[in-house]
Amino acid sequence: MTELAAKGRRSPEVASTLHVNGRAHRLHLDSRVTLLDALREHLDLTGTKKGCDQGACGACTVLVDGKRVLSCLTLAAQCDDREVTTIEGLASHGVLHPVQEAFIRHDGLQCGFCTPGQIMSAVALLHEGRAGSDDDVREFMSGNLCRCGAYPNIVAAIRAVAARGSG
Amino acid sequence: MPGSILGTAVVRVEDPDLLTGRANFVDDLPISGVLHLTFVRSPVAHARVRSVDMADARAMPGVVAVFAAEDLGLPPYQGLMVLNPACERQPLATDKVRFVGDAVAVIAAESRAAAIDAAEAVVVDYDELPPAIDPERALAPDAPLQFEALGTNRAAAMHAGSDDDVLAGSDVVVRGRFENQRIAVMPMEASAIAVVPGDDGNGHDLTVYVSTQMPHGVANKLSETLGLPVETIRVIAPHVGGAFGGKPGLAAEHLVAVGVARHLGRPVKWIETRSENLVAMPHGRGQVQYVELGCKHDGTIVGLRLRIVGDAGAYAGFGGALALGPTRIMAQGVYRIPAISFDAAVAVTNTTPMGAFRGAGRPEAAALLERIVDLAADELDIDPVDMRRRNFLQPSDFPFTTVVGTTYDSGDYEAALNEALRHAGYDELRAEQRQRRMRGDRWQLGIGVSAYVEVTAGGAGSEFASVTIDTDGGATIRVGTSAHGQGHATSFAMIVADRLGIAMDQVRFVQSDTSEVPRGGGTGGSRSLQLAGNAVVGAADLVLERARQLAAQLLEANPDDIVMTDDGRLAVAGVPASALSWERVAAAAADANEPLAAEFDFRQEGATFPFGAHVAVVEIDVDTGAVRLLRHIAVDDCGRILNPLLVAGQQHGGIAQGVAQALWEQYVYDEQGNPLTSNLADYGMPSAAELPSFETLNTETPTPLNGLGAKGIGESGTIGSMPAVQNAVIDGLSYLGVRHIDMPCSPQRVWSAIRDARAGTLPPVWREPPPVFNSTRDTAGAGVAAEAADDIDI
Numbered sequence: 001m002t003e004l005a006a007k008g009r010r011s012p013e014v015a016s017t018l019h020v021n022g023r024a025h026r027l028h029l030d031s032r033v034t035l036l037d038a039l040r041e042h043l044d045l046t047g048t049k050k051g052c053d054q055g056a057c058g059a060c061t062v063l064v065d066g067k068r069v070l071s072c073l074t075l076a077a078q079c080d081d082r083e084v085t086t087i088e089g090l091a092s093h094g095v096l097h098p099v100q101e102a103f104i105r106h107d108g109l110q111c112g113f114c115t116p117g118q119i120m121s122a123v124a125l126l127h128e129g130r131a132g133s134d135d136d137v138r139e140f141m142s143g144n145l146c147r148c149g150a151y152p153n154i155v156a157a158i159r160a161v162a163a164r165g166s167g
Numbered sequence: 168m169p170g171s172i173l174g175t176a177v178v179r180v181e182d183p184d185l186l187t188g189r190a191n192f193v194d195d196l197p198i199s200g201v202l203h204l205t206f207v208r209s210p211v212a213h214a215r216v217r218s219v220d221m222a223d224a225r226a227m228p229g230v231v232a233v234f235a236a237e238d239l240g241l242p243p244y245q246g247l248m249v250l251n252p253a254c255e256r257q258p259l260a261t262d263k264v265r266f267v268g269d270a271v272a273v274i275a276a277e278s279r280a281a282a283i284d285a286a287e288a289v290v291v292d293y294d295e296l297p298p299a300i301d302p303e304r305a306l307a308p309d310a311p312l313q314f315e316a317l318g319t320n321r322a323a324a325m326h327a328g329s330d331d332d333v334l335a336g337s338d339v340v341v342r343g344r345f346e347n348q349r350i351a352v353m354p355m356e357a358s359a360i361a362v363v364p365g366d367d368g369n370g371h372d373l374t375v376y377v378s379t380q381m382p383h384g385v386a387n388k389l390s391e392t393l394g395l396p397v398e399t400i401r402v403i404a405p406h407v408g409g410a411f412g413g414k415p416g417l418a419a420e421h422l423v424a425v426g427v428a429r430h431l432g433r434p435v436k437w438i439e440t441r442s443e444n445l446v447a448m449p450h451g452r453g454q455v456q457y458v459e460l461g462c463k464h465d466g467t468i469v470g471l472r473l474r475i476v477g478d479a480g481a482y483a484g485f486g487g488a489l490a491l492g493p494t495r496i497m498a499q500g501v502y503r504i505p506a507i508s509f510d511a512a513v514a515v516t517n518t519t520p521m522g523a524f525r526g527a528g529r530p531e532a533a534a535l536l537e538r539i540v541d542l543a544a545d546e547l548d549i550d551p552v553d554m555r556r557r558n559f560l561q562p563s564d565f566p567f568t569t570v571v572g573t574t575y576d577s578g579d580y581e582a583a584l585n586e587a588l589r590h591a592g593y594d595e596l597r598a599e600q601r602q603r604r605m606r607g608d609r610w611q612l613g614i615g616v617s618a619y620v621e622v623t624a625g626g627a628g629s630e631f632a633s634v635t636i637d638t639d640g641g642a643t644i645r646v647g648t649s650a651h652g653q654g655h656a657t658s659f660a661m662i663v664a665d666r667l668g669i670a671m672d673q674v675r676f677v678q679s680d681t682s683e684v685p686r687g688g689g690t691g692g693s694r695s696l697q698l699a700g701n702a703v704v705g706a707a708d709l710v711l712e713r714a715r716q717l718a719a720q721l722l723e724a725n726p727d728d729i730v731m732t733d734d735g736r737l738a739v740a741g742v743p744a745s746a747l748s749w750e751r752v753a754a755a756a757a758d759a760n761e762p763l764a765a766e767f768d769f770r771q772e773g774a775t776f777p778f779g780a781h782v783a784v785v786e787i788d789v790d791t792g793a794v795r796l797l798r799h800i801a802v803d804d805c806g807r808i809l810n811p812l813l814v815a816g817q818q819h820g821g822i823a824q825g826v827a828q829a830l831w832e833q834y835v836y837d838e839q840g841n842p843l844t845s846n847l848a849d850y851g852m853p854s855a856a857e858l859p860s861f862e863t864l865n866t867e868t869p870t871p872l873n874g875l876g877a878k879g880i881g882e883s884g885t886i887g888s889m890p891a892v893q894n895a896v897i898d899g900l901s902y903l904g905v906r907h908i909d910m911p912c913s914p915q916r917v918w919s920a921i922r923d924a925r926a927g928t929l930p931p932v933w934r935e936p937p938p939v940f941n942s943t944r945d946t947a948g949a950g951v952a953a954e955a956a957d958d959i960d961i
Binding site for chain 2: 028030040044045046047048049050051052053054056058059065086087088090091100103104105107109110111112113114115117119132137138139141142143144145146147148149150151152153154155
């Protein structure tokens, strides 16, 4: 390890084009850079949070081609030419997404650190059609941890959006 | 004055920034030229450090510097309070490492990746020593010593309450040994700090952005520790991603980060990883409780004898003091107990230092009482509800001073319990339980009850606020508390809207910046609304008084005749046409060169005592030991409620964490002190899938100690839920003869209890406590820590 480290082990840079929130970004990054670090450190999109960097907390959830992924376990290079949506890209022209609105109305957040991930996950879950019951929402949101324990209100917020069919 | 906004459910004004990714946490702040810090941490629990070889690491690309203790020469670290001065902690270890995760060196590099790689290249020569991991075994005479000079691992000990045999005269004595296990705090944002050294052009030589509950506490401790004038230090807490007691002021790593930044003259930041957080951030709880309750045949309590072993972790972490402080002062709980004898001994162990976790010593008190009361009810064949009713303190008893010397302000314990039982449908639940038992169902029902009282704002009891009317007619609030999810921007704006008639969207909120707020105690111990909220009331009232004088001058009237109109303007009574806007009054104040502003320090004469009752309903699979929480009913009384939306949120969070301790969470070490639960995959923090939606209710018994009538709500949910859920699991298995299961009531433990009950081999609930208690009565010097611990607000 030491020897490797001393050589400043670097893997080759790869070029990729990330389409993030509708904007194309041409990036040359170390092939080991995760999507999460690419967003936060190279594109200054810090709304996506790093809660564990181990794929266990869900705070880094973003959408890639409309599907939710853990950006800490996704390499940026894997997202070449794909559409990435982050929390910054959810509201359009200053109008909050219905899920964001519902989180306010139902008090679905406290400290707010896990919230971007919760919201991105909820948006995808609604598209997946998995918000048919409280139990379904709990199960399919179980990858997004919240230490503030706002779960009852998160479930209520998502159910309210599902009921209105505006997810 | 229109109808008051107070008491209504107002959605939070702080949400939009958090929901859109605009809100900045420490790691989100753009700081140009910032270096990344990574710590080299001990992989062993107890060892002498022979050498630290940093040569390879220093030569690596991107590495700016590598420091061991002697390179920085920092003074010893002091946490929130000192439990034992002989257990001093160096911010980087010198002669010995004392837990897995103890920091030995620190890397400063141009990138996080370079820092992590370099940390792996530091070679530390450890000469391993046998560790003391279990707190009871650490107190044995032959245990390996963490501080040889101390001559013992006993960091503190005390005796309080009665010297007599408090169980004399009992018809029955029930005894239990209960473990209140070690828990990880686990805020979703781990520790984080960014330090910018040098002149900021505004009189500061040091600017610190830190994820903390107590920015002023960090500034004061840095000043004290480093000998810097406090006015030259600016501490800012940006958005903070949860704390729950885990971020109470300066951490050892913070001191190192400041040391490195000043040494290099460059900005640095340390963003803790999750695995690091689980070994470095102080843990909570960690008590072994020997509990004896004497009763008459009819259930009347005669006396309580407590002997408690507290785990302080390495370096006598301040959490070890919680057994001596909050657990002791809340030892009488909600009951008439004529006599209590209390002894505690606190051990240093080769584990992560102990600190605070939501409740901080009070859940431990409620848990032991609610467990022993259930055991007594079982022994005497009395329904657990009746057992409680026979012993409750009554509303006419308040203010009431307990036999351990704590004065409760107000309460109606039976009313809260009755409300919880009514809402739960207690009799129907018992009927269903009987039916399931008769049918021999695989899924049996367990019903757990708890009643609790806790203490909030028990610290210095003072907090700062100011209210300024801005030139646009809006208002700016400044407070010394430091919200990180509690919703203060909303609740304090509601107060200003109520007192001054200024719309909430015209109220600005400033907190968590020592250059903007002159003093403050931060947020912890459920202190904020009752202290800062009442300070905002005081400042707003002073502003109003001054505004009436100004309006009187402008309107050529008597100040006594100036009233506030329904639309929030100032007018001569009966002459609405005379009304002046706040903008106009503020302009008049500016013309007079006296800004329309006031400061107020609210001081509360004593702590307040929230209380409540919870009912938990669980299903237990008697084949596998799996437990499902079906319902949780919480009636929490936090005095007069300002915003029921925020109160319910605090109840939800508190309950989630209490349920989690009762059923899943435990921080586990192996015998060598290796952590076995050091990531979110191994540690049992619940997701939405494990928890039902809680049924949260309130009774409102105002405190006489502040104008708002408010008590704290932040920790009640945890204190009430943990024993209710544990009791529910045991209640569900009582028909098999199960009398106790320690937390967490994991499937393995529940299954084992069922198996043992059926085999007639259940282990005893009691064993004699360790000999350390033979000498706690004549221990001198521990009283200091206990007194300090009484006043702790975390």
